[in-house]
Amino acid sequence: MKRKIVSVLMCATMTAALFAGCGGGGDTQASGDAAKTDDAANDAADDGASEAAGDDAAADDGASEAAGDDAAAGGSDGGTITIGFAQVGHESDWRTASTKSCQDVFSAENGYDLQFVDCDNDSAAQIEAVRGFIQQAVDYIIIDPIVSTGWDTVLTECEDAGIPVIIIDRTIDDSDKYVSWVGSNFKTEGLAAGEWLKAYAENKGISEINALVIEGSTGASATIGRTEGFKEIADANGWTIVDSQSGDFTEAGGQEVMESYIKSYEGKFNVVICQNDNEAFGAMTAMKNAGIEYGVGKDVILVSFDACTAGLEKVMSGDINADFECNPLAAPDVEKVIKQLQAGETPEKEVYMTEHWYVNEDVLSSITVNGEEQALTVVTQEIIDAQY
Numbered sequence: 001m002k003r004k005i006v007s008v009l010m011c012a013t014m015t016a017a018l019f020a021g022c023g024g025g026g027d028t029q030a031s032g033d034a035a036k037t038d039d040a041a042n043d044a045a046d047d048g049a050s051e052a053a054g055d056d057a058a059a060d061d062g063a064s065e066a067a068g069d070d071a072a073a074g075g076s077d078g079g080t081i082t083i084g085f086a087q088v089g090h091e092s093d094w095r096t097a098s099t100k101s102c103q104d105v106f107s108a109e110n111g112y113d114l115q116f117v118d119c120d121n122d123s124a125a126q127i128e129a130v131r132g133f134i135q136q137a138v139d140y141i142i143i144d145p146i147v148s149t150g151w152d153t154v155l156t157e158c159e160d161a162g163i164p165v166i167i168i169d170r171t172i173d174d175s176d177k178y179v180s181w182v183g184s185n186f187k188t189e190g191l192a193a194g195e196w197l198k199a200y201a202e203n204k205g206i207s208e209i210n211a212l213v214i215e216g217s218t219g220a221s222a223t224i225g226r227t228e229g230f231k232e233i234a235d236a237n238g239w240t241i242v243d244s245q246s247g248d249f250t251e252a253g254g255q256e257v258m259e260s261y262i263k264s265y266e267g268k269f270n271v272v273i274c275q276n277d278n279e280a281f282g283a284m285t286a287m288k289n290a291g292i293e294y295g296v297g298k299d300v301i302l303v304s305f306d307a308c309t310a311g312l313e314k315v316m317s318g319d320i321n322a323d324f325e326c327n328p329l330a331a332p333d334v335e336k337v338i339k340q341l342q343a344g345e346t347p348e349k350e351v352y353m354t355e356h357w358y359v360n361e362d363v364l365s366s367i368t369v370n371g372e373e374q375a376l377t378v379v380t381q382e383i384i385d386a387q388y
């Protein structure tokens with residue numbers, strides 16, 4: 001509930017300060033029809049964020065209604081709804097929060113039988129997990145696609161078996177054979193990081209940017225979008241991206257890549273962009289070991305994505321300058337999609353999560369991303385306590 005209060009307050013503040021309203025992720029890139037649905041989706045997502053962690057009202061309602069609907073609309077056994085979830089793996093804090101969100105919402109108490117498979121970042125294993133769900137004749141399949149391509153065959157198999165597929169988080173680029181996708185706009189996150197860096201450098205009188213990027217897992221849409229978004233701003237401003245390599249979204253990967261960057265480029269960079277918090281923690285260890293000073297007021301500006309609890313703690317302590325949120329609590333919105341399907345309704349094809357951009361210093365109040373003014377939020381202990 002705390003999170004909800006914070007969210008509502010933040011929305012209120014932002015709405016008062018900006019005409020854009022609450023949220024950064026989905027709104028900005030949407031156009032046409034998608035734009036119309038985004039506000040509603042974001043509101044829904046915000047509620048979801050507040051209530052996912054077993055926060056009762058939404059999930060419990062869902063439970064009783066889902067079970068109730070089921071009696072009418074019919075799960076496979078006339079009661080419990082069976083869901084197969086092919087999760088990416090367990091590489092990061094974000095992933096842990098995503099898994100917990102699904103397990104909390106799709107619990108036995110809520111009327112679900114959740115078949116959970118941790119695919120350990122192995123795309124072939126993920127496709128096999130989906131085939132296993134088809135064999136089990138589950139009622140719904142949820143996939144968080146490790147990579148964005150190679151999906152059409154197995155999604156056709158799901159379609160042939162009459163099992164609706166819901167995609168969460170990362171996107172699929174080579175098939176549209178799924179009912180809905182619930183997630184974040186990764187390119188907007190990358191653009192926001194770029195726009196923030198531009199405004200921050202101007203504010204601090206930093207005229208030259210030499211950035212090292214530690215990318216996420218290769219082929220993941222989260223990596224592709226964040227890389228593209230940041231590069232677009234870098235190119236437009238004549239910044240140098242000194243190097244850009246994958247740290248696989250892990251702390252060990254971030255440390256390893258940063259250690260090799262330090263060997264090759266020591267003294268030649270003033271910005272490190274890590275595509276998730278865990279990579280940022282690894283990069284911090286590598287820089288600390290090499291005696292390189294990073295964070296607020298130091299030699300190297302450190303930027304991260306995800307903004308999970310531990311990431312925000314590092315923003316508050318000044319180790320990370322800015323952290324671009326990616327909301328992992330998609331399960332309440334996925335449950336809404338399932339309830340719509342149970343009721344014979346057609347859910348939205350795309351549902352965007354609500355996200356905020358977090359900073360340490362109170363020097364800039366907003367940035368403009370895709371022509372839309374978006375608030376920057378200075379991290380407080382209250383925000384950290386309410387985060388996932």
Ligand code: GYE
Pocket residue numbers: 091092093094095169170216222249275276277305306326
């Ligand atoms: O940023 C990272 C995780 O797909 C958005 O995957 C997700 C990313 C997230 O491992 O921490």
